[in-house]
Amino acid sequence: MARQKVNVDWPLVTAALILSLYGIAIVYSAGQTDIPIAGYIRNAWKQQLIWFLLGLGGAYAMSRASIRMLEWMAIPMYAFTTLLLVLLPFIGKGAGTAASVKSWLVIGGVRLGQPSELAKLTVVLMLGKILASSKDPPKSFVDLWKPALVVGVPWLLIMAQPDLGTGIVFVGIFFAMLFWSGISWRLLLLLASPVVSLILTVSTKLWGAWFLLLLALVIWYKPYLWEGVFLVAANVVMGVLAPILWERLEPYQQNRLRVFLDPSVDPRRSGYHVIQSQVAIGSGGWFGKGYTQGTQKRLAFLPEQHTDFIFSVLGEELGFLGVVVALMLFLTLFLRIIKISERANDSFSSLVAFGLLASWFVHVIVNVSMTLNLMPITGIPLPFFSYGGSFMLASWLAVGILVRVAHEGRGGKHGPFAI
Amino acid sequence: MSFHPNDVARRSRAAAWMSAGLIVFLVGAFFRTQILRNQQWVLQSEENRLREVPIAAPRGMIFDRKGKIIAENVVGYTVSVLAQSEDSLRSTLKRLSGTIQLTPPQQEQAVRRYRRAPTRPTAILNDASFDVVSVLEEHRVDFPSLIIMSAPKRFYPDGPAVLPFVGFVNEINETELSQPQFSGYKAGQIIGKQGLEKEYESVLHGREGSRFVEVDARGRIVREQGAQEKKPAQAGSLQTNIDLDLQLYMANVFADSLVGGAVAMDPNNGEVLALYSNPSYDPNKFIGGVSVAYYDSLRNNPKRPLYNKALQGLYPPGSTWKLATAVMGLEEGVATMDTHMPQACNGYYYFGNRAWHCWEKGGHGSLDLTGAIAKSCDVYFYQLGLKLGLSRLVAGGVQLGFAGKAGIDLPEEMKPRFPDKLQYFDEKYGPRNWSGGSMAMNISIGQGDNSQSILNMARFYTALATDGTAAKPEIVRRRPERTKLMTLTPKQLDDLRQAMAGVTQAGGTAASAALSGGVTLAGKTGTAQVYALTASKQCDHAWFVGFAPVEKPRIVVAVMLECGGHGYLAARVASAIIGKYLGVPTMLNIQTEG
Secondary structure (H helix, E strand, O other), X not given: OOOOOOOOOHHHHHHXXXXXXXXXHHHHHHOOOOOOOOHHHHOHHHHHHHHHHHHHHHHHHHHHOOHHHHHHHHHHHHHHHHHHHHHHHHHEEOEOOEOOOOOEEEEXXXXXXOHHHHHHHHXXXXXXXXXXXXXXXXOOOHHHHHHHHHHHHHHHHHHOOOOHHHHHHHHHHHHHHHHHOOOOHHHHHHHHHHHHHHHHOOOHHHHHHHHHHHHHHHHHHOOOHHHHHHHHHHHHHHHHHHHHHHHHXXXXXXXXXXXXXXXXXXXXXXXXXXXXXXXXXXXXXXXXXXXXXXXXXXXXXOOOOOOOOHHHHHHHHHHHHHHHHHHHHHHHHHHHHHHXXXXXXXXXXXXXXXXXXXXXXXXXXXXXXXXXXXXXXXXXXXXXXXXXXXXXXXXXXXXXXXXHHHHHOOOOOOOOOOO | OOOOHHHHHHHHHHHHHHHHHHHHHHHHHHHHHXXXXXXXXXXXXXXXXXXXXXXXXXXXXXXXXXXXXXXXXXXXXXXXXXXXXXXXXXXXXXXXXXOOOOOHHHHHHXXXXXXXXXXXXXXXXXXXOHHHHHHHHHOHHHOOOEEEEEEEEEEOOOHHHHHHHHOOEEEOOHHHHOOHHHOOOOOOOEEXXXXXXXXXXXXXXXXXXXXXXXXXXXXXXXXXXXXXXXXXXOOOOEEEOOOHHHXXXXXXXXXXXXXXXXXXXOOOOOEEEEEEEEOOOOHHHHOOOOOHHHHHHHHOOOOOOOOOOOOOOOEOOHHHHHHHHHHHHHHHOOOXXXXXXXXXXXXXXXXXXXXXXXXXXXXXXXXXXXXXXHHOOHHHHHHHHHHHOHHHHHHHHHHOOOOOOOXXXXXXXXXXXXXXXXXXXXXXXOOOOOOOOHHXXXXXXXXXXXXXXXXXXXXXXXXXXXXXXXXXXXXEOOOOOEEEOOOOOHHHHHHHXXXXXXXXXXXXXXXXXXXXXXXXXXXXXXXXXXXXXXXXXXXXXXXXXXXXXXXXXXXXXXXXXXXOOOHHHHHHHHHHHHHHHHOOOEOOOOOOOX
C-alpha cells in the first residue's frame, strides 16, 4: 500500500489534544497534597503523559489503517477480546479500591491493562459490522438477536466481574448504535422498557404508571402478538425481579444506590465520597481555589481524586469557569464526531464513529453526574482526565479510527452544529 | 441500515441536540452547585479543614488594698489533642503514654473531656511542665493531632496564706455547665471554684480568643493558623480591702500548731483586712487539676484543711456572746453598768434544783456589769439572762444579727445556728414552757442552741466598736453598708468598751494579751466546751473577739482556736494581729506555753 497523506480532522484532534493536556494537568494537581500519599499518585501525571504519547503513536497507526481492514479485523478482534474476558476470572487481578473486581490482565506480574477497555472498541467494530451488513435497520425483536448477542456476551462477562460502570457503557453503545442504524424510535423505546421498568420499581406507583403507558404504546405500535406478549411479560418480570436482583447486589453496590437517593444516610462512609465531592465542587465558586490549591483535595477529604473524582478536583481548583471549559471541549468533541458519522463514506464507518461517540458520551455524562450526585457512584472514569493507561490508550486509538473515518468520508459544511 | 442522507441528517440533528442538551443540563447543575449554593459548600469546606482552637484568656488580677498581688497569671503549657473519635483519642493517649508520663486516671479524664466537648481540642495536660513540653516537641511528627500551647496559668504568690479568701480556679465541670449562670461557658474552660475567684467569676473571667488549625481528613494537623486569630481579652482586675502584710502575718501567727480561724475588719466601714483559716493548703496545686495524692492528704488530715474555719466553721460562741446579753440588758433597762445581781458569785448558782457552775470555781464575789464582763462571770450572766427571759434573748439575738449571715462577698459563708423564734425550741425539743428556764441561762452565756461563725462574731463586735452600727464585711472595695443593731447611748457603748478593756487589764481574763505602747486592747474571751470533730474528743475552743485602740477602734479581730484551751490563748493571737496592724508590739510571745 502506497503511502498516502491522511487528511487530519483538526477540530477533532485539537479538542482531544486539549482535553488530554488539560487532563494530565489535573492528574498532576491530584498528586499535590498536604499529606503523604502513595508515590504512584504523586507521579501519576508522568505515567499518564507516557500513555498519552503512546496513544498518539497508536492513533497515528490507526489512522493509517483503512476502514476496510478494520472491518475485516472486527471478527478476529472481537473473538480475541471475548476470549480474554472469558479467561479473566482465572487470570485476572483486582486493583486498588476495587481489589475484588478481577478486571486487570496481568502477565508475568505486569499489569497489561483492562480487557474491558479493548472490548469497548471491538464491540463497536463488531456491532457496526453486523448492523451495516443488513440493508434495512432491525424492524422487530427477532431482527435484533444478532446485535443483542454481539453486545450481550461481553456485557454479561463484564457484569459478572462485576463491573457495573462498564456494563452501563455497553448498554449505551448498544442503544446509540441501534438508533444510528435507523431503528424506529418506538422499537427502541419498547426495547428499553424493561430497563426502565427495573429502575422504576423503586416506587410502585411510578412503575404502575409506566406499565399503563407501555400497554398503550404496545397497542398503538401493534407489534407481532408474541412480541407484545413478550414485552409486557418482560416488564412484569423486571418488576418482580428487581427486589431479587437487589438482594444479589454486593453490599457496597446497594449502599451506593441508597446513598444516591440520600447521601446523608451514611455521611461517614458510603455517603462520604459524594458529599465531599460536592463540597469540593461547590466551594470552587466562579474561579476556583487556584490550580493545585484545592483544600478538599490537599487534605484528603476528596476520595479517588486522581481517577473517579478527578472532575471534582477540576471543579474545586478551577471553578465554574474551568468546568464550563472542560464540558465545552467535550461538547465540541461530541458534535464533531456526530458530524464525522454523518459524513462517513459507508454505513460501517458511520456506525463505528457513532459507537465511539456513544462510549465517550456515556463515560462523560455518568462520571460528571456522579460528582454532583446526579447519578449513583458507578466508578467509571472520565475520558482523557482520569488516571489510567489503558483507557488513555484506547481513547486515542479511537481518535485514530475517527480521523480515518473522517479522512475517508465526505467533506463539506452542513448539518446542525457545523464547526 | 437506513443510510439515506436525509435520514442520517435527521438522526444527526437529534444526536447533536441530545448531546448539547445534556451538556447544558450539566452546566446548569454545576452553576447551581458552584454559584448559587457556593456559600453553603464553602462553609462546609472550611468546617472540614479548620478546627477552632480556643485561646484561654488571662483572668483578672487580684490586688490587696495597697496594690500588692494576691492572684496573677504566669505562663503555663497545655497539651491537647484534636480527636476524630473516642477511639482515636484512646489510641493517641496510649501512644502518648509511651513518650510522657500519663497516668490511667489522667487518660480517663481526657476521655471524659472529649465526651463533653468533642469539637474542641481535648485537654490532656492542663499544666504541663517545660520538660514534658520539650519531650513532646521532639516527637511532634509522631503525634500529628497534638496541640501544645502556652496558656496563662493562675498563680497565687502567697498560696496557702491567701487561700481562705481567694479560693482557686479549675476546669468547669458537668454540673456547673448545666447551671444557668454558666450558660456562655464551654467545657474545658477555667472558672473560679471557691472564694473570690468564684464570687467574682463574672468580673475575673476574660473573653476567650481563638485561632484555627488546618487538619486533614483524618484530623491530623497540617498547619497552624489557617485563618485570622482572635485575640483573647483579659478581664478587669479586682481591688480588695485585704491588707496582704497583715494576712501573711496572720497566717504566720497560726503557724503549724494552731487550728482555727481569724478575721480582721475595719469596724468603721466593714473592710475585711484579713481572713484566715488554719491549716491552709496551696491553691497553686489545684491549678490544672489537683493530684490524687495531694487531695487525699488534705482530705485525710484530721485538722481538716479543706474546711474553712473562718467562714464555714460554726462554733458555740461561749463568753464572747455575753456582750450580746449585756447589750440586751442595757437596752431593756434591766441592768446598768453598775448593777449588781441579787446573788454574788461564789462559784455556782442554784437554779431548778441544780448547781450552775461559774468557770471560776472559787467565785468572783459580787460584781457589777463592768466587772462581770472583765472577769466573764457566768453567775452574773445567768441572773441577767433570767431577768431578760428566753423570749427577749431570742428576739434580741435575732436583732443583733446572730440568726443571719454577715453577708461577706464570699460564697463559703455559713448561716449561723441560732433560734430565730421561740417556737424553735418547741419544734426541736417538744412543746413546754421555755420562758425563764435553763435554756435562757445557757443562751445568756453563749451556750445552748447557738453556733456562730468567726466572721459573724467579728461583725457583731464592729457594732460594739463603733456607735452600735454593724458594718457588712466586704473583701472587695465598695461603698460601706452599715446596719444599726442596738439602741444604746454613746455613753453606754463607751462604758461597754471600757468594760471590755478591763479584759486585758490586770485581773481580766486576757490580761496576758495586752498591747504595749499605750494602746489599749478591748475585747472578750470565750472558752466553749465542745465535743470537737477535729480532735474526736471533748475539748475547749478558745475565742477572743476584740478591737483597738479602745478610744477609737480601727480594727476588730475575731480569733477562734479549735481545742485551743482557754480564751486568753486566742486573745494573744488576736493581740499579735492587732499589734501588727497598729504597729505596736504585744506584751508577750504569742506562742503558747504548752
